[in-house]
Amino acid sequence: MEIPYNVTEFFMLGLSQNPEAQRVLFVAFLTIYGITACGNILIVITITFRPTLVSPVYFFLANLSFTDTCYSSSTAPRLIADSLQEGRAISYEGCMAQLSGAHVFEGAEIILLTVMAYDCYVAICKPLHYTAVMTRHLCALLVGLAWLGGFLHSLAQLLLVLQLPFCGPHVINHFVCDLYPLLELACTDTSVIGLLVVANSGVSCVLNFLLLAALLEVPVILRSLRSHSAEGRLRAPSTCGAHFTAVAVFFVPCMFTYMRPSSTLSIDKNMPVF
Template structure:
């Protein structure tokens, strides 16, 4: 059957229908986005302009901050604009671009979190072999693989959606173009597509989350042999990673493992991984990390000193 697509644009229904609520959240999300920009740029600047860039843990953290900046910039600026706009419309092509870009960058972020967990596992379980295992060639390979796997996940999702017919309703019950709200507008039986979507997004997120949990359980188990000082330092680092993983993965699992059509709070829950997690990540990694605090002070004093020369 030929794919009939009569839709040239979509209209977002947004988070809330209440105009006063939207105005309030316009300023709230604007503040959140500015906090995301400042927090993640601070981490990027601190790591790239200090000795920390030579350590794999901070090298991965640098890439995580870059992903947070890029990912939120594909979603949040439009959300802010729409909160202040009378009509929240997006063209079909721009919608598909947002779908592809958001899933690609989110996929990269997921596998960077896996790389960070692998780095901590090697550092704690195999400390004597750390520099051999986590050499620069392997670190760069892990980042390249994150980009490649994220791309193939996103392109597979996009190709499925591009072949679906949208022939009438064009109101997306969301604030961004995501696969589940789009599938609700498809004018054909989507049972097979639903299974493909859960396999592509849902099962991948669940599997990666379980792998991460298993790695941290192994790390905690192996900490028994460490000294109390080493244990405290390792627990501080790992607890930061665990907090970031939970903030990102739990909402994702809730959204992508449930089939389309199930009554849930998808758009409200998705705020956690599109806005809240990227905003809190810099705080989690700086407030709980003495090494980062010292590096930030050094970089800041260097910059202010050079400016006053």
């Protein structure tokens, strides 16, 4: 890989430069990451080795938990380690690897959440046709498309950054290697690339959010519930309530970060924490 202008490493400022705050962050993020990773791995193991959990919803849940574990592991261990040291240098190659890895798993998770919304829609609106529609072949195909979409999304982002010349300074005002902080360090006009980032990341988030939250789940399912029994109307919100919450927590920070011109705000370092 050719490194523009001999840049060999970047220096990340992290969430805080206060030593006491860093120790608090270390304990907090180590605890949160440990709970997240262990919980998701336990979900994957349970679904994999329990023969009764074979319905599509569990298949998608296992894949979502695996993707979420990979997504958290692409950034959290580095953040935890950096909380114990003053220097936060990361090599150029390591920065590119972190950028591409995070966006692979982020893109795949966005599409998986949309796929799970479709599964929820079929389960509630077409319960008699559920097994005929959500076949094992279709489920595997949808998961494969999610991973393919994540890879293509990440590849597009990486290609945008690899062509940038970096000639100093090399200080990233963030705790991860992300697109907008890197664009600010480039010694060239990045306005066009910033628009491409919005088109790739921001528009993808908005379109998927509108599809699963506005066009697919909310109005369609509410109309369908009119013909259901009282028990069915009560069970549907519990079926999709957790999914609605996960969608909001995941998509709102994503849209805030990428649906605006390329710039770095102080709150941008807090958004990826979600």
